[in-house]
Amino acid sequence: MGEFTINKEKVLQALSTVEEPDLKKDLVTLGMVRDIEVGVNQVKFTVVLTTPACPLKELIRRSCVEAIHTHLSPDVEVTVNLTANVTSARDAGPMIPGVKNVIAVSSGKGGVGKSTVTANLAMALHRSGARVGIIDADISGPSMPLMFGAENMQPTITPKNGKNYINPIRQYGIKIISIGFLTPPDSAVVWRGPMASQALKQFFGDTDWGELDYLLIDLPPGTSDIHLTLVQTVPVTGAVIVTTPQKVAVADAIKGLSMFRQPQINVPILGVIENMAWFTPEELPDHKYHIFGQGGGQLLADKFEVPVLGQIPLVQSIREAGDDGKPAIMNNNEVVNEAFNNAAEALARQVAIRNASMEKTKPVELQV
Numbered sequence: 001m002g003e004f005t006i007n008k009e010k011v012l013q014a015l016s017t018v019e020e021p022d023l024k025k026d027l028v029t030l031g032m033v034r035d036i037e038v039g040v041n042q043v044k045f046t047v048v049l050t051t052p053a054c055p056l057k058e059l060i061r062r063s064c065v066e067a068i069h070t071h072l073s074p075d076v077e078v079t080v081n082l083t084a085n086v087t088s089a090r091d092a093g094p095m096i097p098g099v100k101n102v103i104a105v106s107s108g109k110g111g112v113g114k115s116t117v118t119a120n121l122a123m124a125l126h127r128s129g130a131r132v133g134i135i136d137a138d139i140s141g142p143s144m145p146l147m148f149g150a151e152n153m154q155p156t157i158t159p160k161n162g163k164n165y166i167n168p169i170r171q172y173g174i175k176i177i178s179i180g181f182l183t184p185p186d187s188a189v190v191w192r193g194p195m196a197s198q199a200l201k202q203f204f205g206d207t208d209w210g211e212l213d214y215l216l217i218d219l220p221p222g223t224s225d226i227h228l229t230l231v232q233t234v235p236v237t238g239a240v241i242v243t244t245p246q247k248v249a250v251a252d253a254i255k256g257l258s259m260f261r262q263p264q265i266n267v268p269i270l271g272v273i274e275n276m277a278w279f280t281p282e283e284l285p286d287h288k289y290h291i292f293g294q295g296g297g298q299l300l301a302d303k304f305e306v307p308v309l310g311q312i313p314l315v316q317s318i319r320e321a322g323d324d325g326k327p328a329i330m331n332n333n334e335v336v337n338e339a340f341n342n343a344a345e346a347l348a349r350q351v352a353i354r355n356a357s358m359e360k361t362k363p364v365e366l367q368v
């Protein structure tokens, strides 16, 4: 093995041949290469990814090693450290200044599993290393307190700069605020639109979220005042729509998605998650029974020219976990975790693509 002297310049040149597959530019131009250290026959550097949930991590690592071997010498020992700095689609404003991305989770129809999907996506993103929060704005039935085993928890209040701030509760590493925390668990309070909109505004304006990579908003099914309040209050990075494969669910989801696409609202749609895509009995993990039909998620995605971010099977333990106060992903069932992890990675990927390729989002100003 011959000795080969390397300098940082040569390393950068080699790495400028590596393209970020989604962003279609090279790693050096994108400013993703940091902390290059060189030695005799050795090079070490850091690649800063756009999300810790990056599904292309290993591909990027391999491409970097290959580029060094091809352009410098096959004898160089290459160490690639991967870290992430989640990108943002907004300018830091007075509202939620430390939150990089606000993601609306929406559905056309009730009961399709929007809250279950939100809770598990949040956990999957958190487990990948991201900082995650949830706002449960589903006035039709706030379910986050139950799904996170937090029915008896209460957010605290801290005065800061002469103003009282709500501190989200923290459960399993996720910061959570729910409209359900504002009412006693057993009371049948019927939230009227204006009251709920006011509460949602407080969840942004008067809540101390600190630093978050992703803040997921569990919206009520359909379209409502809450949706309008959301897009008027904060810049929304994008929307995810949850549907089942059923035709009637898809028809409703089309209506839901159309709202985000209205020119005066114009919130990018990041993709579709098809929940209850098939039934898989726990004891037969390879079997798929398409009891709600097939292909609804894809149909919806095709119609709006967005990707299907994931398909989540109907598994009894997903329902049980929700009722037991733990998102299903915490039980480490292979089928369930693969489904939610893939969906979370696909979502994080679309957020990164959106942030790199589209204009920053601004809150919507609607004439009323």
Ligand SMILES: Nc1ncnc2c1ncn2[C@@H]1O[C@H](COP(=O)(O)OP(=O)(O)OP(=O)(O)O)[C@@H](O)[C@H]1O
Residues within 6 Å of the ligand: 107, 109, 110, 111, 112, 113, 114, 115, 116, 117, 138, 140, 141, 143, 220, 221, 275, 276, 312, 313, 314, 315, 316, 317, 318, 319, 320, 322, 323
């Ligand atoms: N993939 C799944 N497998 C098994 N059960 C599921 C799955 N997804 C959701 N469920 C169950 O279906 C029920 C409805 O789910 P969830 O509350 O998440 O729906 P939603 O769309 O948020 O409802 P809402 O219309 O009230 O907002 C819950 O009991 C939940 O545990």
